């Protein structure tokens with residue numbers, strides 16, 4: 344079973360993402376900011392990370408940069424989540440190491456196709 348770490352400061356988004364990912368047979372872990380996500384990755388690297396951009400404590404971008412510098416053994420695939428108004432961030436996120444992006448709000452089919460693109464579904 345593949346593991347997905349859902350990183351978002353919104354409890355509602357985490358819940359929706361968890362539900363979709365569980366129907367896609369993922370084992371799901373959650374983190375509410377980049378700092379918690381980094382700790383989680385250092386404890387055990389997930390196969391893929393669904394990453395929000397705007398979060399308190401440590402943003403999605405800061406997390407990406409910290410992950411790159413970290414001792415996390417196997418580099419997880421990263422699918423970056425953004426809203427339409429955050430389109431400008433996509434290029435920066437890809438440059439910082441994200442593998443793919445998904446627009447919020449996403450549904451099961453959209454998320455599944457993005458996970459397929461990164462070889463995870």
Ligand SMILES: [Mg+2]
Nearest residue numbers: 352395397398
């Ligand atoms: Mg957020």
